[in-house]
Amino acid sequence: xxxxxxxxDGTKLLLSYATATAALAYTAKLAWGMVKHSGAAALLLRSVxxxxxxxxFFEVFPHHPVGISEVHLILGTTLLLIFGAAPAxxxxxxxxxxxxxxxxxxxxxxxxxxxxxxxxxxxxxVVLARRVIPENMAxxxxxxxxxxxLSVAYQGGIVxxxxxxxxxxxxxxxxxxxxxxxxxxxxxxxVLLEPxxxxxxxxxxxxxxxxxxxxxxxxxxxxxx
Numbered sequence: 001x002x003x004x005x006x007x008x009d010g011t012k013l014l015l016s017y018a019t020a021t022a023a024l025a026y027t028a029k030l031a032w033g034m035v036k037h038s039g040a041a042a043l044l045l046r047s048v049x050x051x052x053x054x055x056x057f058f059e060v061f062p063h064h065p066v067g068i069s070e071v072h073l074i075l076g077t078t079l080l081l082i083f084g085a086a087p088a089x090x091x092x093x094x095x096x097x098x099x100x101x102x103x104x105x106x107x108x109x110x111x112x113x114x115x116x117x118x119x120x121x122x123x124x125x126v127v128l129a130r131r132v133i134p135e136n137m138a139x140x141x142x143x144x145x146x147x148x149x150l151s152v153a154y155q156g157g158i159v160x161x162x163x164x165x166x167x168x169x170x171x172x173x174x175x176x177x178x179x180x181x182x183x184x185x186x187x188x189x190x191v192l193l194e195p196x197x198x199x200x201x202x203x204x205x206x207x208x209x210x211x212x213x214x215x216x217x218x219x220x221x222x223x224x225x
Contacts, residue, residue: 047086
């Protein structure tokens with residue numbers, strides 16, 4: 001979902017800096033809460049793993065330019081379920097930054113937009129997860145329907161934010177709206193695949209019970225709330 005260079009430029013970029021600052025500040029709040037609950041070591045370990053995975057998702061996994069942006073397999077809900085909200089958010093922000101600095105410096109002016117587009121839907125998915133997943137259910141017991149709802153929320157949020165940035169930058173002309181539609185249609189195909197990946201990863205976790213209680217995985221993977 002890398003925003004194409006030039007889609008938003010000039011003083012309009014100031015809004016992206018503001019939204020990114022707010023998203024990163026909320027990430028810091030989540031991180032502090034995790035430190036108090038699970039310790040700094042767990043936060044650091046999971047954040048490093050998540051950051052490496054996000055870098056792989058962006059730089060190594062197939063990605064294709066469609067319309068106003070690129071279609072990536074981000075696996076945000078997978079990171080959320082396996083590592084928790086704070087490590088997932090830190091991983092998304094850090095992995096994206098490393099990829100931009102070392103492999104796609106032309107994307108750096110768009111970093112504020114890109115990080116906002118990744119993190120705000122993640123935070124919304126955290127809220128939805130509290131409604132979709134019963135407190136007495138461990139994540140390893142989730143169904144496709146439950147993970148599908150989370151994926152729709154996350155990927156749909158990304159599409160909405162990309163559309164917002166496109167309209168904010170270039171208005172509501174026919175060509176721009178067509179590009180937004182092409183991107184949205186292509187990106188939402190990820191919604192069908194991501195829940196299957198989520199369930200596959202959770203199935204592997206379920207077979208590796210020795211990881212239960214370790215600092216590597218979110219506690220809810222194996223335990224009810």
